[in-house]
Amino acid sequence: MRPTEALSRPRLAAEADRRVKPSDFKVVMLVDSSELSRIMYNALSRDFSIARVLVEEDVSPLVLIRKRVKRLGLMRTIGQVMFVAFNRVVSRLSRCRIAALKRHYELSDAAIPAEKVVMVESVNDEESIALLRQIEPDAVVVNGTRIISERVLAATNAVFLNTHVGITPRYRGVHGCYWALVCNDRSNCGVTVHLVDRGVDT
Numbered sequence: 001m002r003p004t005e006a007l008s009r010p011r012l013a014a015e016a017d018r019r020v021k022p023s024d025f026k027v028v029m030l031v032d033s034s035e036l037s038r039i040m041y042n043a044l045s046r047d048f049s050i051a052r053v054l055v056e057e058d059v060s061p062l063v064l065i066r067k068r069v070k071r072l073g074l075m076r077t078i079g080q081v082m083f084v085a086f087n088r089v090v091s092r093l094s095r096c097r098i099a100a101l102k103r104h105y106e107l108s109d110a111a112i113p114a115e116k117v118v119m120v121e122s123v124n125d126e127e128s129i130a131l132l133r134q135i136e137p138d139a140v141v142v143n144g145t146r147i148i149s150e151r152v153l154a155a156t157n158a159v160f161l162n163t164h165v166g167i168t169p170r171y172r173g174v175h176g177c178y179w180a181l182v183c184n185d186r187s188n189c190g191v192t193v194h195l196v197d198r199g200v201d202t
Contacts, residue, residue: 027050028140030056031142032143034143040141044141051137054123055117059146
């Protein structure tokens with residue numbers, strides 16, 4: 001061992017002692033009401049202190065369809081609706097496999113404790129901004145919400161983290177893993193965890 005190594009080890013130990021423990025790291029979640037959001041909460045809450053979970057109210061399917069028709073056109077929207085219906089059928093047929101995967105990876109979709117939940121019409125509401133300013137989290141974990149506005153991002157100095165079920169930028173949209181497998185591109189079937197900033201998918 002070189003003398004410099006012997007001297008540096010106590011310093012490294014002191015640095016490690018000063019690091020923030022996961023349990024001291026304050027997290028707020030901005031999520032939808034999906035099973036995946038519950039799984040994420042239960043997994044994160046094992047190691048981190050989750051101060052609040054802001055759950056965005058579901059948008060009416062009719063409202064979503066109207067917006068998509070306006071933006072994408074009737075035929076593309078019909079195709080998307082048919083794909084969503086197909087996906088629901090496949091999910092029901094795959095219940096046993098999904099349950100086995102949950103057991104194998106020890107995933108829990110138990111309800112988020114009521115005292116942690118704040119229901120909001122939109123994560124971009126004034127109520128969401130006020131809560132972020134009040135709590136001052138270290139990190140904000142996002143899942144399944146609409147696009148986060150600049151005002152929400154500016155409400156706190158916290159890091160915003162989003163998960164995307166697909167490898168960006170190659171596979172965007174909500175079924176990225178499915179399309180990777182359809183294209184026989186298994187190396188790009190996965191999950192992207194990325195920082196949220198003022199750009200969309202930047």
